[in-house]
Amino acid sequence: MDRKLVHTPEGVRDIYGEEYAKKLAAERLMMEKVRSFGYEDIQTPAFEFFDVFSREVGTTPSRELYKFFDKEGNTLVLRPDFTPSMARCAAKYFLEEAVPIRFCYLGNTFTNTSNLQGKLKEVTQMGAELIGDGSVEADAEMAAMVIEALMTAGLRDFQLSIGNVEYFKGICAEAGLGEETELELREYISGKNYFGAEELLRDKEVPDRIREAVLRMTDLFGTADALAEAKELVAGNVRSTKAVERLEKLHEVLCLYGAEKYVSFDLGMLSKYNYYTGVIYKAYTYGLGDALVKGGRYDTLLGRFGKEAPAIGFVVVMDDLMAALDRQNIAIALPERAETVEYTPQNYRESLEKAQKLRREGKKAVLRPKA
DSSP states (O other): OOGGGGSOOTTOOOOOHHHHHHHHHHHHHHHHHHHTTTOEEOOOOSEEEGGGGOTTTTOSOGGGSOEEEOTTOOEEEEOSOSHHHHHHHHHHHOTTOOSOEEEEEEEEEEOOOSOOTTOOSEEEEEEEEEESOOSHHHHHHHHHHHHHHHHHHTOOSEEEEEEEHHHHHHHHHHHTOOHHHHHHHHHHHHTTOHHHHHHHHHHTTOOHHHHHHHHHGGGOEESTHHHHHHHHHTTTOHHHHHHHHHHHHHHHHHHHHTOGGGEEEETTOOOSOTTOOSEEEEEEETTOSSOSEEEEEOTTTGGGGTOOOOEEEEEEEHHHHHHHHHHTTOOOOOOOOOEEEEEOTTTHHHHHHHHHHHHHTTOOEEEEEOO
16 A cells, blocks of 8 residues: 555644544533523535635635635635635525624634645634624623633633724825735734835835834733823824724723733734724734634625624634643543443343443443453
């Protein structure tokens, strides 16, 4: 047999035994917590039409998608991200629904990138979406749910960083920057390339005051006290000021949840997903080089599928969560192992009856021939 066939392609892996049991246990705990907030399970296809994840939607770049064709010639893609699928599904089945909809999901996503840097091309994501509620209370519910879900899985040392992309967009609008320039500037800010950002702003002849506001964005992070400085920096800019005020109100509600210990604010936080329109989240913990949780508000995305409705959601990469738990030596309670019932040809009937009795009692039993 070709030995190559027993190996997996680059960027994917097998998970089995105790490692997989721990992952399943963590998924169960977190899903139960999310369901306790009234979220209901939904399952969407592993592949969708290409246009669901198109550039206009503002999701994963085309070059990072796994693309293929069906027999009718349609271009299909393996989902790289759940949110556009959730938006499509809500627009299809809940077009006339006025009451807020709460979805939760668990499944795998696929990203075709050659720049792995230790990351997998196939990962398991768990997340939730709240559709039809544009209030700050909905923002707080999502943030509090993230915090409680991570704690349920066993994490204690983590921080949920919260920003608002409207702060950045308000500054760009005041500077008169076009969409392409804004996207380019977003790349510089997200990549911490301040020299590139400053050069771009100078080329566009952006006034010194606004240029300073953009470059100082990345320093506006920390506790709720950072919000006052952020507001002062954009005095006179209504859009950016409202973005800060939204975060101030969000902090007040999170205090009612008792979640403020785990919350910080970052006005320089941006996302590679352009469909985010307001509050965005990222959670960080020890032992990971990237955010464990990502999410935010996407109030215009459903409109691309025919349903005008505000929405907010988050996603946890379960593979990253398991890595963090392992590196922090946090144990996950596993189900009881199966009891072994050995048999010989002479006592097989009695051994089988014993195994069946254990199973009827809700216990696990393995029937095995005696060595």
